[in-house]
Amino acid sequence: MRVLGIETSCDETGVAIYDSESGLLGHALFSQVDLHADYGGVVPELASRDHVRKLLPLVRQVMAKTHTRPSDLDGVAYTAGPGLVGALMVGACAGRALAYGWGIPAVAVHHMEGHLLAPMLEENPPAFPFVALLVSGGHTQLVEVRGLGDYELMGESLDDAAGEAFDKAAKMLDLDYPGGPRLAALAEKGDPKRFTFPRPMTDRPGLDFSFSGLKTYTLTTVRKHALEDGLPDEQSCADIAAAFQEAVVDTLVIKCRRAIETSGYKTLVIAGGVSANKRLRERLETGLSKDGASVYYPRHEFCTDNGAMIAYAGSLRLKAGEQSDLAVDVRPRWPMTELPKTER
Ligand code: KG4
Ligand code: ZN
Numbered sequence: 001m002r003v004l005g006i007e008t009s010c011d012e013t014g015v016a017i018y019d020s021e022s023g024l025l026g027h028a029l030f031s032q033v034d035l036h037a038d039y040g041g042v043v044p045e046l047a048s049r050d051h052v053r054k055l056l057p058l059v060r061q062v063m064a065k066t067h068t069r070p071s072d073l074d075g076v077a078y079t080a081g082p083g084l085v086g087a088l089m090v091g092a093c094a095g096r097a098l099a100y101g102w103g104i105p106a107v108a109v110h111h112m113e114g115h116l117l118a119p120m121l122e123e124n125p126p127a128f129p130f131v132a133l134l135v136s137g138g139h140t141q142l143v144e145v146r147g148l149g150d151y152e153l154m155g156e157s158l159d160d161a162a163g164e165a166f167d168k169a170a171k172m173l174d175l176d177y178p179g180g181p182r183l184a185a186l187a188e189k190g191d192p193k194r195f196t197f198p199r200p201m202t203d204r205p206g207l208d209f210s211f212s213g214l215k216t217y218t219l220t221t222v223r224k225h226a227l228e229d230g231l232p233d234e235q236s237c238a239d240i241a242a243a244f245q246e247a248v249v250d251t252l253v254i255k256c257r258r259a260i261e262t263s264g265y266k267t268l269v270i271a272g273g274v275s276a277n278k279r280l281r282e283r284l285e286t287g288l289s290k291d292g293a294s295v296y297y298p299r300h301e302f303c304t305d306n307g308a309m310i311a312y313a314g315s316l317r318l319k320a321g322e323q324s325d326l327a328v329d330v331r332p333r334w335p336m337t338e339l340p341k342t343e344r
Helices: 035-038 044-065 085-102 110-119 162-172 181-188 212-224 236-265 279-287 308-317
Strands: 002-009 012-019 021-032 077-081 106-110 132-137 141-145 151-158 269-273 293-298
Touching: 002 044, 002 085, 002 308, 012 044, 012 308, 021 044, 021 308, 035 151, 044 085, 044 132, 077 110, 077 236, 077 308, 085 106, 106 110, 106 308, 110 132, 110 141, 110 269, 110 308, 132 236, 141 236, 151 236, 162 181, 162 212, 162 236, 181 236, 181 279, 212 236, 236 269, 269 279, 279 293
Parallel strands: 002 077, 077 106, 132 269, 269 293
Antiparallel strands: 002 012, 012 021, 132 141, 141 151
């Protein structure tokens, strides 16, 4: 089965073709980072308009690069949520219309299910069941994954998502959007021990997270050490970045180990933008090896938004007999636990 995948839920236009026999045939991504940089964050209307401009050229490009004709395709998968409503509508309308025009099924894909399954595109994929830590700009969730669509939420952030906290802390240090990777790079030059930031909600049982206090703590520390221009000196900024990253990573590691212990599973999958964080990967690998568990994550470029994860998730959903009807329906808010379970 060969599936065209379309991702337009936020600020990246992603297109890919996945073949269940031969694997990922090709993919392309256009990031809108430069477009939103002047505003310090994603401007939804600009995002939608840019998806309109970039999506079809990217589809043509991937089809040409992979020598795929419409008649070679068995379906079109598009992200239907969660995400920005206008941005989602662009991918959903285009995906639905292409499938209709080509006389093949279309399938609506859940963006976070896409992230969750992305490590399965790798050479040594994880097998069900496992615990997944989904860490993106909009979500921080621990999920028990028993099979495709068989998800139980174990814990989640009660306020900011981990990626959102990274982005906000980065802004306090005057780093450009998107702040997460920039803060991580600055942290490499810092001393994580100079400041000790709190590890929120780790001193009580449970698997929920809260990152908004950490944001306030960062702001207080920045202000306390600020020079005349409102920012601490370069080394102090790096030390604050390192202390912040260490606190987020430590908190995530503590909760992941707890989730692995609770589930009794030996596999942890991490996915979503923050799973690209090097320190998080290192710390999870060392932490979980003590529990005899292994960590799986996608290759770097598939940690953040991309079309490949949507094409792959769509192929599994289509194989399970799902397809969307002719109405174009998007769901900006869409709990993953509402997805249909498939037979195993
Ligand atoms: O999954 P994603 O591309 O989009 C959403 O679905 O939200 O995640 C984007 C988030 C942003 O908050 C970004 O700052 C964060 O992932 N991120 C990182 C790193 N790379 C991306 N955060 C920390 N360290 C990184 N290396
Ligand atoms: Zn995402």
